[in-house]
Amino acid sequence: MVISPVHYIVAPLLAAFAIPLLSKIYKDAARVVPGIVLFYNVIISFVLMKQVLKQGMINEVIAGWQPPWGINLVLTPFTGFLAAMISVMGFIIWLYGFRFKRTLKGGVVKYYEILQMMMIAGSIGVIITGDLFNMFVFIEIVGITAYSLTAFYRDRNGAEAGFKYLLLGSLASTFLLLAILLIYTQTGTLNMAQIAERMPEVSSGIKITALVFFLIALGIEAEMFPLNGWAPDAYEQAPSPTSATFAAVVSIAGVYALVRILFTLFDVAGVHQYLIVMGFVTMLVAEIAAVSQKNLKRMLAYSSIGQVGLVLIAFGVGSPLAVFGALFLMLNHAVIKSLLFMTGSYFIYNSGEKRLEGLNGMHKRLPYVSALFSLAAFAIIGFPPFSGFWSKFYILIAASDQKMIFLIIGILLVTIIELVYYLRSVGRIYFAKEEMQDIAHKPSVNALIAMSFLALFIIIIGIYPDIITGYINQAAAALLDKTHYVQQILGSK
Amino acid sequence: MNIIIYISIVLISIGSFLAFMRFVKGPTAADRAIALDTLSVIGIAGLVLLGYLFKRYIYIDLALVYAVLGFIGIIVIARYIEKAL
Amino acid sequence: MNEFNELFIKYKDLITLAVYGTAIMLIIIGLYAVLLKKHLVKIVIGLSIIDAGVHLLFVAVGYIQTGTAPIFSPGYENAADKMVDPVPQALVLTAIVIGFAVTALALSLVIRLYKHHHTANIEQIKSLKW
Amino acid sequence: MKRYIIFLFIAVLGWTLAQTFRAIPFGADRRGNLDQPDRVAAFYLKESPETLQTANSITAIVVNFRGFDTLGEVTVLFLAATGLASILYRKEEDDETEERITLISSSLVRTGAKILFPLILLLGIYVFIHGHLTPGGGFQGGAIIATGFLLMLITYKRFDTNHNLMVWLESLAGLAFVATGLYGLFTYGSFLQNTHSVGTLNDLISGGLIPLIYIFIGIKVGTELTNILDILLKIKPGKQS
Amino acid sequence: MNPIISILLILFAGSVLAFGIDSINRKWTGWIAFISMLLAALNLFYLAQTSDLVFSLGGVSLKWGFSSLRLYFVYIILILSLLSFLYSIDYMKGKARLGYFYGAFLLTVLGMFGVVISKDFVSFFIFWEIMTWSSFLLIIYNAYYKVKTQGLKYMIFSAIGAYAMLTAIVFIYHYYGTFDIAVAIKGGVFSFENHIFIPLFFALGFAIKAAIMPFHIWAPSAYADSPMSFTAVFSGAMSKMGVFGLLLVLATYYALHNPDAYVFSQILAWLGGITAAMATIYALIQTDAKRLLAYSSISQLGYIVVALSTGTKLGVMAALYLAVLHAVFKGALFMVAGAVEKQAGTTDMTKISGLIRKMPWTFFVALVSVIALTGIPPVGGFVGKWLLYEALITESNNYFLVIVIFFSSTAAFLYAYRFLFGLFLGQEEKETENVKEAPIKMLIPMLILAIVAIVTGIMPGLIFKPAAVAMQEIGFENVNWQMTALSNVWGNQTDLSIIGMFIAAVFVLIFTFLTFKGKKNTRFVGTKDISSSGELWQEGENWTFQQDFYKPFERAAAPLYKYKMNKIWEDLGNALEAFFNFFRRIYTGNGQTYALYVIGFLALLLLFKDYIFK
Amino acid sequence: MTSKSFSTGRFLYTFIIIFLIWYAFTTSLQPAEIIVGILLSLIVAYITVVNFNCCDPVLITPSHIIYFIQYFFVFLMALVKANFDVARRVVNPKLPINPGIVSFETKLNNDFAKMVLANSITLTPGTLTIDVIDNRFFVHWIDVTTENKEEIYKEIAEPFEKVLLKIYGS
Amino acid sequence: MDTLNNILTYLGLGFVLLGSIFLFLGALGIYRMPDLYNRLQAGTKASTLGAMSVVLGVGLMQPSWMIKLIVIILFIGISNPLSSHALARASYRRGIRPFFKKKIDAYEQEVEREKQQRKKNQIKVEKVKEVAD
């Protein structure tokens, strides 16, 4: 059996459709099967990545119609890298949550697992599809699952968060559809490579209107200010593995969609400045909101938005090194923020307190988790020798190449805000007065493995980033080389 | 010969406009539902007529589906008005 | 059929205005509801109306003058040149289903919210803020 | 004040849309060259009757050319049903199982519904089986089937949709859809690729795998929508959770 | 193995081990840490003949290695740390989170060591940051309860400094295409005509680490509230990282004698002078010995900066000499404070006194260190100060600074005396009846430091030797030195021992006179026994001598105390926080408002789309 | 309720009717269509046979067919009359009206028959079936001329019911 | 054959015209009638007949479509009066009373009685709940 990118989608789909049946036969099918599927995705990620790096690109056609006539799945070093990253993160998050979900009653686990798995599959779909409308469909898959998962817990305010998410998500799909429509009328195609090829012929009025619609729609998905009202609520209310998934998977897919469309489809001036400005505003506002948060998960949520802002800035700077930094940051963000949500969840679980007070003195009850949280906090601030340092470093270097000294200073000043609240939390964990002395809910083995894996990644990449920089470099190059992308896909026409 | 069809279409159009006006005016949900009901019946007739005009049999299928959906829609609305959903 | 063609050419602007105008008006009305109505259900209805407007735009854009449905049914086997663009229609079919799915989900959330907050007024449902 | 600002915003959007669509004339032919297709529309109009022998070119697009979208769309619906169930599921302790004080529906409508129900089911099936010949299709057919069930559900409060059977049908239909895709992948090397023996245009047996897939979609959509309706109707708003 | 690698590995492994072992057996934690530190320090014997390590990391070429200047600082770091770790074993006994403490401590040492051996800016920054955050972990070790924000203050200032540096580093790479420090300096990165912000930003980073005013806000409580064994290293060695950095930056100035740089070094010199003076004034009014020492430490760093910025041979030598001496006596003093704290339970000078009988050895160390601090011969501090005066007077003709420095030296005598008197002399208190001498493991490092202070005072050449070699590296050739003398600009030898002997003799006379004169009139009464006045003593009306040690001076300097830089920074922080708190209300919680943001933003983009996207 | 148990006869009957509808949908005699139609009709018949009770097999006799036709004409006459009546009213709304809701009892027992009667009433002049509870019909009458139950029955229902009774019995 | 066709066509056209007039009148009735029940009265009848007539007319003009059109006619015949009835019933139960010159309302008691019955059931349910708590 030849492994091809469509497996990324088909395997989870088969599982999703089969789980309702399987769980009639085997009670725990809903918990186990997604793990198998997600692990399968991890394996094919590596197989495919190897292939991609050898061949330069995998272009899989669906239903036998060559692009631009049919839908195609494209695995470049860029999309392959992101897909692999999401797969790995998806599996780790599953592993983390494997036992956690025992606390959920009966049949609900089934829903949760299906949605969670499909959210990851949908995000991969967003990334690997080469077709604009198909991307919309996958964005909707991610959206639907995300709304549902946000509202998953009924004793919280999940429904409220879910509704806000849905409200903005629906506006996003509206404008996405409008943009796709405008593009379709002008180019007569939905294949992104061909659109890219034909874009120069499109009149600038329609092009820019479409661009604005794209920016709004994908800005909502990518959590760009002021379109991100949904994000803090959703991150806060979702079950913790899902919050981690939002940070590690969904926001990555959102940023990908934005970047893919801006970099491949449009050749409009001003986009880069727009990204820099909006990215910076996003980061600034998010960190400002985060620093005065009283609620742990909400704080982490704002922090996530801030990170995405920085990613957008990096993409806005646009040089190969900047894109490299952006990708590296995406990876780091995925890993570190997941770890923060995972560990944070145990603090909440143990203290029964969603506010920051819940962290107080946690090092006594959960020494290992506390250390991991602190590690992740340091890493996300960008302290060396943790992985987070390198991404920030590269972005700054890239910005300096464009002589953007104020941007650099701005980023670093915002980092100081970030530093304040993360270090405050670490201080709380180790030194604030602890009140409760009852038995600790220690993390289960699977969760420990998942979290330790992430921590190990943070340290190893921090100390020796060269393990990963080669891949990221190729990924960045693949994103920026538009002509190659177009030629590779349409060449076989 | 087609002139009669056109006259019919005009009549139907005016009719649907009137029904639409009732839909806008209300005043109660039931009034709007009646207007919708009438519109859907007019729609069935209109679809069949258009099918004849364009000589396309496929419109008949549409009319049939439209009839079913319109009817069930009204029943649902009725149940809603009754506060029985 | 020629009469139609003539009619279409004669009133082209008017027809354009009617079709696009309706679609854009639907979007505007829907947005109005989304932004100003306080009742959750009305907001959801607003979203559906926006959807309807967008879908209408899709279908309208695919239309060609005096075109017919792109179905090669008996008698129309070779009438490709008279057929409207099938692509927007196919796309809109997908979009409609997705829109339906989202609406269903939205309504379920509204039900949850109503049970939780005992109100459907969006201004009173903001326990998550800042 | 706020109201006027909103009006202004919406007006800007409306105005821009109007300006933009003025440049996209209504009724203009944008399908491209029908003989040597340069745009997808022309390509589909050419290939759908020729290569796929599918009368309804929209169906050809939905099920074959862009079948992957449709798989996604089916998935969206499936996920919406799942999400709905997860949001509105009834815990045992919720105790909404008490004797529901329902308003009994009109006896006339009940009689009518009984008679119309098979007719509507049949119509739905007809619509999706002829999806490649008529304007119908899996989604439309499925929706009609679901409305049939809706009619029964709202007129007979205790109407049982046979949830178990629904789950089986839904899952199997979904699996069959994916399996058909995989058949293409393993046989011809491309997911969802159509078979070579596609039949004769406008026959029931035409379009190769298209009708088969549309049957799966029809069943899946029908059962899913029914499920959604079932869940929504059995939840009574107004009680505290 | 290359000693650099082995030191780094040992320190890192020790850190992890100490952290892990703590949950198994708390008794071993300190020993494990000490042994790792010892193993690391043993590598000092191999350092001199080490070749550079060059390797690539993350696409950046890194270079680690030694030079005479680096070795000079490595010795300070490793030896002081080693002593401190030995001291810690008993000092930290019975405290919580030992693994945390030792783990972070070893990482801090690792960071300092790394900073010094880095020959490229990237590793320099990396180790700088490791040093900063690991020391942060130690600062909050005690401070979190008292003042939650103290640790943060340190971190915020450090981050500002570090990020200023990072900005500069990034631009060095942009303009000069290299991260190599030597190459960059040769290329003139720190010359002041090309890109002024590069040296400026670097200097900011180092000035913050050296707690130069007005960036010193973090320092008093960071020094005073950390565990004393750490503060000894913190104040003694880590603040020298700022000195080390400033040396790198100023090396360009030294080499080029760039006239533009004159302004820069003048500013630096004045900041240093003000720091020296102001910190001394603040030190005077402290009632807590630890805080007194903290301010003293800030003030001493001020001297060093002044010395550095003279840019003359004598000045730089003074700085290097003072750097060692400061590490020695301030390390010893903080250890003394730690010993007192450990044994007596407090370092509040109004609560304890007369410990001289209980802790004689500790008193001896304190005495020697105070003598060094105030610059009284024959102990080392005198040499440093003399060199500094000579540099200021003879080489840079900056008489006003001389006055400032002279004033603060004199005032330093006052607070040093208060420290001695407050803790060790005077009437014994009831509270301290059961106090015993510090354990031997604490005494040994203190005594070693005291001896070093004396030896280097008598034979400053011990320090002149490596310092002279180090100075060659930054452009000062031919520094002639003898065991007790150093050549000044005119080539004359200043024989420090003769001058020292003379001054020492004078001081001994005065001290003896004062002591005996004081003894005659002393009536032994409990410090709080004021029943004779016929009034009931009330809290808050403490008129004891200890409380108002320098009351008249305080009154005189009242306007100076009113002006609190701390408050300005705090107000700024509060204003920012208030603004943030207000600003985040844009997330109103109303979904409709969010939708409105979307549409409003859309409308704005649509309106200005042609301007934004040309 | 009249839901009856499964019987082969009923099943066959239902199957035939459903297949006829299928044929009406497809109007095609292609073997594929027929085969598929038969299969589907079997399935749908199987699903719905329990509920499908409009017309029991026993009802199909020649006389019944005649009655059906008779009913059709009676209904058609009433319908045409009704529509002219409505037309009159719409054009001239000043027409004296006296609306009210009246009730009468039917002799019909069959649900389907009751529905046919109700629909017929709804489609005839000035009357609208509002509800049927057991045997009692409630009719909105646009011009109430009498409140006597017998007369109401005569006025509104009798022409239809006479025929229906012949088909369905009481 | 042609004549038959012609006759059928003209007949069909007649039906179509008649039907559309009825549809128009029905809609007019909907628009003009003063209250809900009268609108129902006006709307249902005219529009049902109108639609049936138009469909029949097309069937006559296009005999090959006739079979399916008959299905439509039958469906309209069953469904339309039912939906009118359902709307009327629902509105009445919702509390919308018809316009009366002189109140003749045999249905009111019935609805009231049912309401009382429901209330009684509700109380019963609540009582059961109390015990359960």
Ligand code: NA
């Ligand atoms: Na969405």
Ligand code: NA
């Ligand atoms: Na939508």
